[in-house]
Amino acid sequence: MIRGRDDSWLIEACRAGHVEAFGELVGRYQDRLYPTALRLTGREDDARDLLQDAFLKAFQKLGRFRGESAFYTWIYRITVNLALSGRRGRRVAPATGLAPIDPPDPAPESDPALPLQRAEQDALVQSALDALGPEHRAVVVMKEFDGLRYEQIAAILGVPVGTVRSRLHRARSELRIRLQSLVDEDAVPAPTLRHRDAWHEPPTATFGPSPPDHHEPSR
């Protein structure tokens, strides 16, 4: 049985040729990776394709996975870099200048139309993300959406931390222009700085060395 096995056991099984073990890994992480893939690609079908390609590439490169990081960290890195390469490296929506996007009409909290307006707002934000260049979009998604630190983003992209800072700064500047009415400096409440956990997930999902393997009861 492969259900309940830890990642390292499944990886070894994959290396030994048991592709069904890789299916378990896919099922384990597809839903955690999908939101990031969706923000990077902007389209649901492209996000699914990106994930499939990322997992297939991971299987091909499984021999190079040394277990120095968690499998999730590794497949996350593959996903981001795959999104930046090839056909996915293009801008999702051609950028035609930096014209601000009109926000949805404001509505009171009790308005039954609020969910719809929230959806419209999300669509505007995603549209602004899509208009960024791939490298700028990637750093914004990793920083703002996934809450990674500069060093983690730099390690994933293979660039210096300074490059991450500069890309992030330019991307944010562009986003602030496009989403001007949503982030108007006079229209938002006073800053209440709260720092999010890196992954919105349990500690085992964070970047870093793999946790020690659990002993298999059958051994």
Added chain:
Amino acid sequence: MNPLDDAILDAYIDDELDPAGRFEVESAMATDPALADRARARLALRDLIAGLPRPVVGMSLAGPIVARLAARRRRQIHLQFGQRTVSIPMRPARWAGVGLAASALLSWSLGNPPVPPDDFRDGAAIAITGAPPIMVAFDPPAGPIDPPTELVAAPPVDPAIEADRERDRRQVRALMERDDVRRILIVADVLGAGAATEQVDEILRKAGRARPDYGRITVAQGVVVDPEHPGAATVFAVVMNDGELAEFRGRLDAQFPGAVSSDAAGPEVITQLAEIGQVAVASGTPAAVLHRPLTPPIAIRPVPPPPAVALIPGHERPLVLGPRRPEVAEIPQIGPAARQDAPTGRTVLVWVATRDQRAW
């Protein structure tokens, strides 16, 4: 703080400042409303992006991915020679091309003998090498993969097969975890396609040993168990005493003359091998089993002729006339009791590789 300090403000919003830096920014915001407004805008932007929905895929990607991997394995063959790899789809019309490619690579390999390996040293490994091999492996290819065209459920795992694998894995792991793993014997598959593996397996199976069973571990192509010995391999875990090891090495020398060298095996390698996953247990010939010839003139003890048999009226069973065969207990044997006294030996790994040995 002036307008040029955007980088510091960004770092503050991103929680990338040290306590002193944070205090400096917060102090500045307390006295500079414009700076506080800039911070608000940055926080608002961050919250907009962080607040985007986080949906799930809505379908299982495992099925199509596993199906594609399995299909790739079935229909693709790779011919690798050193750093060169030729990937050919396994279609009937192309098998002639596979043969030609293999022949060409083999011819090229025979003209480029490898660097002779080091000599054997006690406490290290023996490597038997020859010409660079042709590796034939059924592995996922490098390069782009076509998008999936259909959704296929992952094949179920047979519980019986899984139980067998688990039992074998425990047995092999027990062999590998012995404290006395002394050396690795490395044999290059100079002919490719498992020829050396079968030859070594035959020698192991026929060589009588006090502990005849042995483990067989398959290392798939692309799995690097030991960076010093990369590539696909079959690794046998065998328990031998010094005499058995000397005899076994002699047989290997005879099978692969002049190609024996040494290498070391670290505990990390042994640990990884024990967990590689695809293992099987094979049985060999016990050292203490004697095959007693029964036919003169080479019989240890002449076998008496068959006794005469008479059918007597009134008796249900035939009446045996003449001398009887000796009882089983009278025949001298070397059985389990004797084998218990035999030394158990040390674990030896026999590493049959299917990759270019020159890099070693």
